[in-house]
Structures are given as structure tokens and as C-alpha cells.
Amino acid sequence: MADTVNSVHLNVARGANEHPVRRFFRATEIDTRLLGMVGALMIIWISFQISTGGLFLTPRNLWNLTVQTSSVAVMATGMVLVIVTRNIDLSVGSVLGFCGMVMGVAQAQILPQYLGLGHPAIWAITLLIGLVTGAAIGALHGVIIAFLGVPSFIVTLGGLLVWRGATWFVTSGQTVAPMDTTFRLMGGGTEGSIGATASWLVALIACLAIVWALLHARRQRKRFGFPRRPIWAEYVLGGVGCALVLGFVAVANAYYWPANIARKYADANGIAWPDGGLLISHGIAVPVLVAIAVGIVMTFISTRLRFGRYVFAIGGNPEAAELAGIKTRWVTVRIFTLMGALCAIAAAISTARLNAATNAQGELDELYTIAAAVIGGTSLAGGTGTIAGAMLGAFVMQSLQSGMVLLGIDSPLQRIVVGMVLVIAVWLDTVYRARAK
Amino acid sequence: MLDNQTPLVEMRNISISFGGIHAVDNASVELYPGEVVALLGHNGAGKSTLIKILSGAYKRDGGDILINGEPAEIGNPRDAKKYGIETIYQTLAVADNVDAAANLYLGRELRTPWGTLDDVAMEAKAREVMGRLNPNFRRFKEPVKALSGGQRQSVAIARAILFNARILIMDEPTAALGPQETAQVGELIKQLKREGIGIFLISHDIHDVFDLADRVSVMKNGQVVGHARTEDVTKDEVLGMIILGKVPPKAIPGPGAMQMA
Numbered sequence: 044m045a046d047t048v049n050s051v052h053l054n055v056a057r058g059a060n061e062h063p064v065r066r067f068f069r070a071t072e073i074d075t076r077l078l079g080m081v082g083a084l085m086i087i088w089i090s091f092q093i094s095t096g097g098l099f100l101t102p103r104n105l106w107n108l109t110v111q112t113s114s115v116a117v118m119a120t121g122m123v124l125v126i127v128t129r130n131i132d133l134s135v136g137s138v139l140g141f142c143g144m145v146m147g148v149a150q151a152q153i154l155p156q157y158l159g160l161g162h163p164a165i166w167a168i169t170l171l172i173g174l175v176t177g178a179a180i181g182a183l184h185g186v187i188i189a190f191l192g193v194p195s196f197i198v199t200l201g202g203l204l205v206w207r208g209a210t211w212f213v214t215s216g217q218t219v220a221p222m223d224t225t226f227r228l229m230g231g232g233t234e235g236s237i238g239a240t241a242s243w244l245v246a247l248i249a250c251l252a253i254v255w256a257l258l259h260a261r262r263q264r265k266r267f268g269f270p271r272r273p274i275w276a277e278y279v280l281g282g283v284g285c286a287l288v289l290g291f292v293a294v295a296n297a298y299y300w301p302a303n304i305a306r307k308y309a310d311a312n313g314i315a316w317p318d319g320g321l322l323i324s325h326g327i328a329v330p331v332l333v334a335i336a337v338g339i340v341m342t343f344i345s346t347r348l349r350f351g352r353y354v355f356a357i358g359g360n361p362e363a364a365e366l367a368g369i370k371t372r373w374v375t376v377r378i379f380t381l382m383g384a385l386c387a388i389a390a391a392i393s394t395a396r397l398n399a400a401t402n403a404q405g406e407l408d409e410l411y412t413i414a415a416a417v418i419g420g421t422s423l424a425g426g427t428g429t430i431a432g433a434m435l436g437a438f439v440m441q442s443l444q445s446g447m448v449l450l451g452i453d454s455p456l457q458r459i460v461v462g463m464v465l466v467i468a469v470w471l472d473t474v475y476r477a478r479a480k
Numbered sequence: 481m482l483d484n485q486t487p488l489v490e491m492r493n494i495s496i497s498f499g500g501i502h503a504v505d506n507a508s509v510e511l512y513p514g515e516v517v518a519l520l521g522h523n524g525a526g527k528s529t530l531i532k533i534l535s536g537a538y539k540r541d542g543g544d545i546l547i548n549g550e551p552a553e554i555g556n557p558r559d560a561k562k563y564g565i566e567t568i569y570q571t572l573a574v575a576d577n578v579d580a581a582a583n584l585y586l587g588r589e590l591r592t593p594w595g596t597l598d599d600v601a602m603e604a605k606a607r608e609v610m611g612r613l614n615p616n617f618r619r620f621k622e623p624v625k626a627l628s629g630g631q632r633q634s635v636a637i638a639r640a641i642l643f644n645a646r647i648l649i650m651d652e653p654t655a656a657l658g659p660q661e662t663a664q665v666g667e668l669i670k671q672l673k674r675e676g677i678g679i680f681l682i683s684h685d686i687h688d689v690f691d692l693a694d695r696v697s698v699m700k701n702g703q704v705v706g707h708a709r710t711e712d713v714t715k716d717e718v719l720g721m722i723i724l725g726k727v728p729p730k731a732i733p734g735p736g737a738m739q740m741a
Binding site for chain 2: 264266269347349352355356357358359360362363364426
């Protein structure tokens with residue numbers, strides 16, 4: 044009943060004969076902007092697939108893509124909140140470097156002295172140290188920005204230099220390696236993947252969660268008598284969501300362990316080597332799981348918690364937020380603290396992946412992170428942006444880079460292309476927004 | 481009559497200056513329950529500044545604020561809301577990028593037992609309040625920037641009355657509205673008045689507010705020219721107060737009154 048009332052009202056408002064495509068998007072409430080990005084991603088993928096002669100869309104390459112994206116994707120989720128409140132954080136790459144170095148020293152030099160090499164608690168303590176370090180740096184930036192009134196551009200530009208320099212001082216420029224074996228699982232690789240069975244289990248849980256979320260939302264709206272989506276739209280959303288999850292896991296599971304590693308594993312476990320090789324699935328990589336978990340938590344924070352509501356309100360109208368009684372300065376401090384903690388998670392992923400902490404870790408990552416957020420629809424004018432968009436933005440950027448590597452394009456040219464794509468993406472977004480008005 | 485009652489709000493000898501300029505100088509106004517007081521004056525007369533002190537946006541340099549006869553400490557907008565003071569600003573002060581329900585509850589969100597935002601409950605209440613205020617309002621899911629001036633105004637008003645305000649401050653409440661919406665706001669003010677809410681109307685245009693107000697207080701150059709009951713004075717006399725600072729015989733002169741030779 045309420046459905047018909049609502050759609051009748053909309054049709055009257057927008058002209059009686061609505062185009063079926065438009066009606067589809069309105070009914071499903073799919074963000075057309077996000078869909079545009081998915082379209083762009085598809086175009087990039089297909090063109091690389093053709094130009095590399097079928098090397099791009101392989102389980103191996105797609106799996107690697109997800110792993111390579113995770114570090115920047117984690118930071119991009121925090122950058123959304125920073126940019127939404129009309130701030131910027133130029134220091135994330137350097138903070139990543141510093142946290143990575145601190146964690147490297149902690150797990151390779153300090154903790155083994157007390158716990159013994161390879162102690163199972165080392166990775167957890169290391170990660171905790173990293174998170175505290177990152178959060179403290181972020182909080183410091185936030186306090187300077189909010190309470191001393193120094194623009195975030197300047198504070199984090201200073202931070203970019205300060206923390207890169209500080210990274211050098213931790214070990215006088217020496218690279219720290221190797222990392223703790225458990226810690227290294229966070230970097231992915233053959234060991235750092237959860238295998239086929241666990242991956243399917245994750246997929247099952249994700250599908251159930253999607254269905255539950257749709258049902259719950261519908262029940263809530265019914266309880267209060269609000270207009271609901273047509274029932275077919277719910278099925279479409281649920282179906283597409285589950286299909287994406289299952290497809291992703293199928294791809295991850297279709298990437299098998301390299302033959303030599305599989306052979307070692309077979310020898311170690313006394314498995315007979317079958318003809319045609321032993322096929323052991325990688326499954327979802329641990330860093331990807333971490334990034335997805337961060338994405339879910341950050342989406343929850345930004346849409347379901349009061350803090351997230353304040354972030355967007357401040358971005359939309361700082362004065363109104365202040366007059367509504369929001370402690371805007373503390374919100375700023377909390378945003379930057381969160382950003383710092385996310386840098387530490389990203390640092391854990393990237394040091395684990397490299398199996399070393401270096402001086403140069405995370406260089407230029409601030410630009411990739413900002414670019415990911417902006418390509419993902421976060422407006423530098425403040426007030427708009429989504430976590431999912433930013434993560435997808437990071438994925439688009441990584442696809443471009445990875446595709447160019449496969450094509451054998453030199454790294455200077457890669458930078459030129461990435462730079463141009465950023466400008467073009469923002470230009471397209473400006474055009475889109477102007478039309479949407 | 482009025483003299484026997486305790487004023488809802490009494491602002492005594494309020495002063496504030498910005499960089500040596502006395503924006504408000506020794507100003508006193510009072511407001512009784514169920515009363516509408518129009519605060520009039522030119523642009524820059526200090527009326528908005530005076531009222532922002534009451535709503536906690538500015539901190540006064542001197543003077544006292546009494547709520548129900550008790551001294552009140554108002555240092556920020558949160559303090560003011562604790563005393564039941566709600567303000568509708570000239571600039572509307574809504575966050576453009578979030579929807580109506582989010583704006584209504586901004587800073588005072590309803591939460592579920594798990595501490596998450598209870599969006600459905602907020603939307604339900606928003607629909608109820610907006611239904612009373614502006615039955616044509618339907619765009620609950622869209623960001624406020626997609627709304628017309630009148631719709632935004634009704635969101636701002638709904639936000640003020642949603643939390644059982646006892647003192648309502650409206651800064652140029654009808655400046656952005658068409659005639660029909662202005663009439664609606666007028667009706668609303670009468671309704672709120674019957675509920676015993678005290679209302680400050682701030683305007684530079686006497687025609688907007690003269691018929692709604694019980695009393696007028698006129699400001700000029702940061703000082704109060706005088707107070708008068710609307711039944712005792714004509715519009716022309718009030719205009720004389722606004723423009724020249726000339727106080728008619730039935731009005732009570734303030735410190736800013738023109739000195740008669």
C-alpha cells in the first residue's frame with residue numbers, strides 16, 4: 044500500500060512516464076555514481092585483458108590485485124572522513140612508514156629478547172604497539188588542527204616531512220628484516236591465505252548477512268509504515284550482492300598454489316604427488332580480509348554511529364554543526380586519531396608483505412590514498428563521500444597500475460597515466476554533479 | 481499583570497564588543513511566558529548579536545542572564561539548550577548534505593540500546609512533526625539542499641519545537657519565505673504562544689512582525705532605544721524609534737533613546 048502511494052507521488056513529481064531504467068535505479072536505490080565506477084573498472088579490465096592478450100583477467104592477477112590494493116584501501120577509508128570534514132591528510136604515507144618501522148623494530152629486535160624468537164604473542168603485541176603509535180600521531184595532528192587552529196594541509200605537510208625523517212632515526216636508515224612469521228600472514232602470499240573451505244565459509248556468512256540486512260531494513264520500515272522498495276528490487280539487490288561475494292570467492296579459490304610450494308607441502312605432509320599437479324586453492328588473502336573488515340567497520344562508524352553523523356554534518360555546514368551543540372573540535376581530533384590507527388594497519392599489511400620495514404615504505408601513498416578517495420566520489424568541498432566508493436577507487440587505481448606493469452609500461456609513464464586519470468576522474472565527477480542538480 | 485510575573489528570560493545590562501566596537505552596549509530585554517517580543521532595529525543595530533548571546537553562540541563581556549529569575553550560565557549552544565532555549569537562525573543553520581530527520585536530531589540523536597543511530601525512530605518522529613507543521617512535506621530521504629527555502633525553514637522550525645522549547649528565538653523567520661509560507665509561520669507562532677512558549681522575533685522589517693508581537697524592543701547602534709506594547713504605539717511611531725531613536729510617549733525609553741533637548 045505504502046509502496047504504491049510513494050511511487051505514485053514520485054511519478055507525478057517527475058512526469059508520468061518514467062523511463063524503465065530510471066525506475067529500476069530509483070526502486071533499487073543503487074547509487075548510480077558507484078555504478079559508474081564499477082563500469083569504469085570493467086572498461087579498464089576488459090581493455091587490459093585485450094591488450095595483454097588475456098593475461099589480466101586471470102585468477103592469479105585478480106588475486107594479486109586485491110592484495111596490492113588492501114594497504115591503500117585501508118587508509119582510503121579514513122581519508123574519506125578526513126576529506127568529508129574539509130580537511131586533508133598529506134602525512135599518511137610517512138605515518139605508515141614510521142609505524143611500519145616501529146613495528147619492524149618491535150618484532151625483530153625488541154620483543155624476541157624478552158619472549159624469544161617466534162613467540163606466538165609477538166605479532167599481536169607488535170600490532171598493538173603500531174596501533175597506539177599511529178593513533179597517537181593522528182591525535183597529535185588532530186589536536187594541532189582543532190585546538191591550535193593550524194590548517195590541516197600545513198600540519199600534515201609538516202607531518203609528511205617529520206614522520207619520514209623520524210622513520211630514518213629509528214634505525215639510522217637501516218632496513219629491518221625479517222618479520223615475525225605469524226605477523227607475515229597479514230601480508231598475504233601462499234601462507235597468508237585462508238584456503239578454499241574457509242573462503243566458502245566466509246562467503247556463506249557474507250551472503251547470510253546481506254539477506255539479513257535487507258530483511259531487517261524492510262521489517263523496520265514496515266514497522267513504522269514508511270514507503271518500502273518494491274519486493275522485486277529487494278530480490279535483485281540480494282541476488283546481485285550474493286553473486287558478487289560468491290564470484291569473488293570463486294576467483295580467489297581458482298588461484299592455486301605454485302607447483303614448487305605445493306610439492307614442498309606434499310612432501311612435508313606425506314601426500315602422494317598426483318598427475319597434473321596438486322591443486323591447493325589460495326582462497327581469500329588475509330590482508331584482503333583485513334581490508335574488508337576495516338571497510339565494514341568504517342562504513343558502520345560513518346553511517347550508524349553518532350560520530351559518523353557528526354562528521355558528515357560538520358562537512359556539510361560547520362557552523363550549523365557547532366550551533367547544534369556538536370563538539371566539532373573533538374570530532375576532528377577523533378577523525379585524525381582514527382586516520383593514524385588506519386595508517387598503522389596499512390603499515391602492518393605492507394611491512395608483512397615486503398617482509399621488511401624500510402625507510403621508503405609508503406612513499407607517495409598519501410597521494411594514492413587521496414586519489415582513491417577522490418576517484419571514489421569524496422568531494423574536496425566536503426560533506427560527501429562513501430567508504431565503499433573510496434575502496435573501489437583504490438581498486439581502480441591499482442588495476443590501472445597493475446595492468447600497465449603487465450603491458451611492460453615504464454614506471455615514469457605509469458605515473459603520468461595515473462596522474463591524468465585522477466584529473467579526468469574528478470572532472471567527470473564535476474560534470475556528473477552539475478547535471479545531478 | 482505582566483509586572484507580577486517572573487520573566488521567563490531577563491537579560492540585564494548585556495555588553496559585548498568585537499575589536500573595540502561595542503556591538504551591544506548595556507542592553508536589557510525581558511520576555512514573559514506566552515509572550516512574543518519583537519526585537520527590531522536596522523541591520524547592524526546589535527539585535528542578532530544580543531540574541532546570539534542568549535543562544536550561546538557568543539560569550540558576553542558583561543551583564544546577567546536570568547532564566548525564571550535564576551542566574552543562568554550560558555557559555556555555549558549546549559548550555560542554552562539545557563535551559564530550553566532554541567534558536568532558528570537567519571542562515572537556517574542546517575547541514576545541507578544530510579536529510580531532514582538527521583537535521584532535526586542533529587546533536588541529540590536518538591540511539592538504539594546498542595548505541596547505534598536509531599534512524600527509523602528519528603524518521604518516524606520527523607514525519608510526525610513535519611506532518612503537523614507542513615503536511616506537504618514528503619522528501620524525507622533527500623539531503624536538505626534539495627529542498628525549497630520554505631521547506632528548509634520548516635525543518636529549522638521543527639528542530640526547534642521538537643525538543644519542547646520554552647524559549648524560542650527566531651532570527652528573521654520569514655525573510656526567505658513566500659506569502660503563503662509566511663502566513664504558515666504566523667499561525668505556528670500563535671500556536672506556540674498558546675502553549676506558553678516565550679518567543680523572541682528578530683527582524684529589521686517591522687511589517688513582518690508587528691501584528692504577531694505583544695511588545696517591541698527597539699535597538700540602535702548596539703543600545704536599546706526603548707520598549708513598548710504594540711497596542712500602545714503605531715507602526716509609524718515604532719519606525720521613528722528604529723530610524724531616529726525617538727521614543728513615543730507611551731513607550732519606556734532605554735539608554736539608547738534620543739536625548740530630547
